[in-house]
Amino acid sequence: MDASRAARILDLARSRGADFAELFVEETRFSSLALRDRKIESASAGTEFGIGARMIFGSQVLYGHTSREDEESLARLVEDLAAARPRSGAHLDLGAPIRGKAGYGADLAGVAHPHDAALDGRLDAVRLADQTARAVSPKVAQVSATVLHRHSRIAIFNSEGLDVADERVWSRMTVAVVAEDGGRRQTGSESPGQRRGLEFLTDLDVRKLSTLAADRAVRMLSASPAPAGEMPVLIGNGFGGVIFHEACGHPLETEALRRKATPFAGRIGEAIAQPCLTAIDDGTIPGAWGSIAVDDEGSPAQRTVLIENGVLRTFLSDRVGAAECGVPRSGSARRENYRYAPVARMRNTFIAAGDSAVEEMLASMGDGLWAVRMGGGSVNPATGEFNFAVEEGYLVRGGKVTEPVRGATLTGKGHEILPRIRMVGSDLEFAPGTCGASSGLVPVCVGQPSILVDPILVGGKA
Amino acid sequence: MTQGLGAEEALERIMAAAKRAGAQACDAVFDESESLSLEVFESAVKNLERSDSVGIGLRVLVDGRPGYSFTERLTAEAVDRCAEDAVALSRFTDPIDIDLPGAAAPDAEDLELVPPGAREWTPDAMLQACLEAEEAARAADRRVQNVPHLGGTRSKGRMLLANSNGFRGVRESVSVSFGVGVVARESGVDKMGWDGISWRDSRLLRPSDMAREAVVRATSLLGAAPIPSGSIPVLFDERVSGQFLGIFLGAFLADSVQKGQSRLVGKMGERIAVEGFHLSTEPRLKGMAGSKRFDAEGIPTKPRRLVDDGVLRDFLHNLETSRREGRAPTGDATRGYTGKVSAGFANLQIDATKGNSTNELLGRYPRVLHVVKLEGSTGCNPVSGDISIGVQGFVVEHGRSTPVDRVSLSGNFFDLLMRLTALGDRYRPGVHSSFVPAVLVSEMDLAS
Structure with a gap:
């Protein structure tokens, strides 16, 4: 869409009484190749295309979208939204404008045309994953391998004169293995991803990740049920950061704060964790799955320190959230696609590296659980209650690692668990994931070094 | 200018382009939907969203090799390119053996997905419903601290399916939904209660009653305390039983079974659940979310029992999986325009048992855990059947009910089917696609 058409639509929105108006134009090409059962x-391949219009009247946010880009359809969208608006709500000072003309998106090497699957290594990668996993053990019963590629072009225009464009490329490979033994079945999976084109595949050690997934599935076949009760738990690095993401990250978004639905409301400047804990949300890490050059309302990405040596510093905000809640903007407005209004979301969220070694933490914990690899989980941000699955776990007895256990979950409340993070390791790692919330599914990294939480409730076999 | 093609025009064009590019057969699905939703916080409209979505998805077969593509841009050029992409991609895939159906015999059954006489729910009426609900919630109990989630949505959708053998089908539906989430606080502890429902007609919504129900659900959990770990009989309320069992029902997909991703491999004709347990797919229920006359490949639907009196009798099939077993198509295929063909329950039903009220079921054991809320399903593995899940609810001992906190349950889904001692007498209300009564299980492991 050209800037002059955008300007006419934005003028129309202003003339209908909007304090602020914005257009988000997106065209995204997807391609995927999937292997299963050899x-x-x-x-x-697919094309997602649409235009989202946001209008702010006082503290009301109106949002609509359409896949029709002609001026008449866009004008009708704006008129319909304005007409549907119930008259209520107070004035909100949106703060400093987001202006400027900029082109982002330098990460375009290796952009694939979907027809090139044979040429760019995708076929080889999924076949290699299959062969490698099957070679690990005769107990490997099934292997799925998928390569996904997403290439997005976006443009954002607003009524304050913003005109930015960005190109965004993501590539990801997933290997999922089922192992079987005497009717019992267990699974293991790995799914690395980066903000890069398909050259990502050439640097990827497919054999290693496929072996990891297959090994885990086979190993969990012989795992016994996890114990139950409160105990010290050493949570592994990388994807273990999902607990912080869910139980503390979401409650630190202004989407929670503006509904007063977070236990961290009003606690900026307070100690909410031990001094060994610093947590950061960083959109600027080159190539990382959750990085953004510019956020989805046109603010450049930032690095935001959320908790510094145990003290709460700030929240993650979008423009409306920052204005409503009186916190600084953090360049965190994100959305899955043109169907969603942008709200504050995490980017690459992690607990910063500390100085403890894994051996030291194991030795100090006595009897407990080593949750080497976490599965997913969920949290209720309003109450802080969370629940996470342990995908790969081991019992620890007298500081020594013993047998594998399955079926463990970690349960608690984020704000109660934070101060129980007693030791923080030096082995910081990141893992890509997909985070779902009110503005849809966005790519994020979670991350952490190994951390010792003491105690936490483990759900398993009583 | 680029107004975009209409549904029928886009379908005919994409199939013609696929044929030109070399496809011997193809089918295409066109989806369009419109919705309007409104959210209220502290008596003011926070968000008003209007969604207008459209997309077309194509599957081609070239020498039996499938290729898939979709586009939300519906210009003639974009549609043609989409068809060329699918044909080009087909050369990478392994062949499948399917015959697409021809034009369907007339099927005039009215599934009541668009009720006659329903008026469009206006934004002003939605706001009014939200304000009433918020007032009712705040007046219901002084411990109500916040109403963070409150809003309504109206939507309508149309799906068209066409294939190169002449099949043409259309399905239209409308719905409205309303939800309210309340936080209650006592002694510094917060509990959330939620009530939400969908109907075809906004006149059926009862916002104030729902708000009061959400308040009761929140306040009844206040004062919750941990209980000793151990094994305990569990009643999954009908509010959560469908969501809970639903996690594991991928085991009934023929595709998962054929590819070794289901624990039900080799179990056909065997007892997998207790007597009296009947599981079926019910595509012909009136007005329900999963009701349909034809499936995503154009095969007529009909109700089918997969588990009959505890014995495994059938799986869910699409054309590819039924052909692999040399049997007639069953009509369970599913597909969205962005994805590939799979299979699934239309409406899932586990038969209820007359006379089994919640109170009656709770009285069957001296001490029962009554689960009314699940804390997320990620500790449950649909392949292994392993269950590890946080729950909220009550311990009921001789009729006395005490809320419990930080409780998680573990076990295995396939064992649980054999330990299922009774089923409740009703399903949760509203328009949805999962009809599962309360489920009473003789024992599960509880950790607290």
Whole structure:
């Protein structure tokens, strides 16, 4: 869409009484190649296309979208939204304008055309993943391997004169293994991803990740049920950061704060964790899955220190959230696509490295659980209650690692668990994930070094 | 200018382009939907969203090799390119053996997905419903601290399916939904209660009653305390039983079974659940979310029992999986325009048992855990059947009910089917696609 058409639509929105108006134009090309059961099961390509219009009247946010880009359809969208608006709500000072003309998106090497699957290594990668996993053990019963590629072009225009464009590329490979033994079945999976083109595949050690997934599935076949009760737990690095993401990250978004639905409301400047804990949300890490050059309302990405040596410093905010809650903007406005209004979301969120070694933490914990690899989980931000699955776990007895256990979950409340993070390791790692919230699914990294939490409730076999 | 093609026009064009590019057969699905939703916080409209979505998805077969593509841009050029992409991609895939159906015999059954006489729910009426609900919630109990989630949505959708053998089908539906989430506080502890429902007609919504129900659900959990770990009989309320069992029902997909990703491999004809347990797919229920006359490949639907009196009798099939077993198509295929063909329950039903009220079921054991809320399903593995899940609810001992906190349950889904001692007498209300009564299980491991 050209800037002059955008300006006419934005003027129309202002003339209908909006204090602020914004257009988000997106065209995204997807392609995927999937292998399962030793066969290439699907090859697909797709185009997502649409325009989202946001209008702010006082503290009301109106949002609508359409896949039709002609001026008449856009004008009708704006008129319909303005007409549907119930008259209520107070004035909100949106603060400093977001202005400027800029082109972002330097990460365009290796952008794939979906037809090039044979040429760019995708076929080889999924076949290698399959062969490697099957070679690990005769107990490997099934292997799925998928390569996904997403290439997005966006433009944002607002009524304050903003005109920015960005190109964003993501690539990801997933290997999922099922192992079987005497009717019992267990799974293991790995799914690395980066903000890069398909050259990502050439640097990827497919053999290693496929072996990791297969090993885990096979190992968990012989795992016994996890114990139950409160105990010290050493949570592994990398994807272990999902607990911080869910139980502390979401409650630190202004989407929670503006609904007064977070236990951290009003606690900026207070100690909410031990001094060994510093947590950061960083959108600027080159190539990282959750990085952004510019956020989805046109602010450049930032690095935001959330908790510094145990003290709460700030929240993650979008423009409306920052204005409503009186916190600084953090360049965190994100959305899955044009269907969603942008709100504050995490980017790459992690607990900063400390100085403890894994051996030292194991030795200090006595009897407990080593949750080497976490599965997913969920949290209720309003109450802080969370629940996470341990995908790969081991019992620790007298500081020594013993047998594998399955079926453990970690349960608690984020703000109560934070001060129980007693030791922080030096082995910081990141892991990509997909985070779901009110503005849809966005790519994020979680991350942490190994951390010792004492105690935390483990759900398992009583 | 680029107004975009209409549904029928886009379908005919994409299939013609696929044929030109070399596809011998193809099918295409067109989806369009419109919705309007409104959210209120502290008596003011926070968000008003209007969604207008459209997309077309294509599957081609070239020498039996499938290729998939989709586009939300519906210009003639974009649609043609989409068809060329699918054909080009088909050369990478392994062949499948399917025959697409021809034009369907007339099927005039009215599934009541668009009720006659329903008026469009206006934003002003939605706001009014929210304000009423918020007032009712705040007046219901002084411990109500916050109403962070409050809003309504109206939506309508149309799906068209066409294939190169002449099948043409259309499905239209409308719905409204309303939800309210309340936080209650006592002694510094917060508990959330939620009530939400969908109907086809906004006149059926009862916002104030729902708000009061959400308040009761929140306040009844206040004062919750941990209880000793151990094994305990568990009643999953009908509010959560469908969500809970639903985690594991991928085991009934023929595709998972054929590819070794289901624990039900080799169990056909065997007892997998207790007597009296009937599981079926019910595509012909009136007005329900999963109701449909034809599936995503154009096969007519019909109700089918997969588990009959505890014995495994059938799986869910699409054309590819049924052909692999040399049987007739069953009509369970599912597909969205962005994805590939899979299979699934239309409406899932586990038969209820007359006379089994919640109170009656709670009285069957001296001490029962009554689960009314799940804390997320990620500790449950649909392949292994392993269950590890945080729950909220009550311990009921001789009719006395005490809320419990920080409780998680573990076990295995496939064992649980054999330990299921009774089913409740009703399903949760509203328009949805999962009809599961309360489920009473003789024992599970509880950690607290």
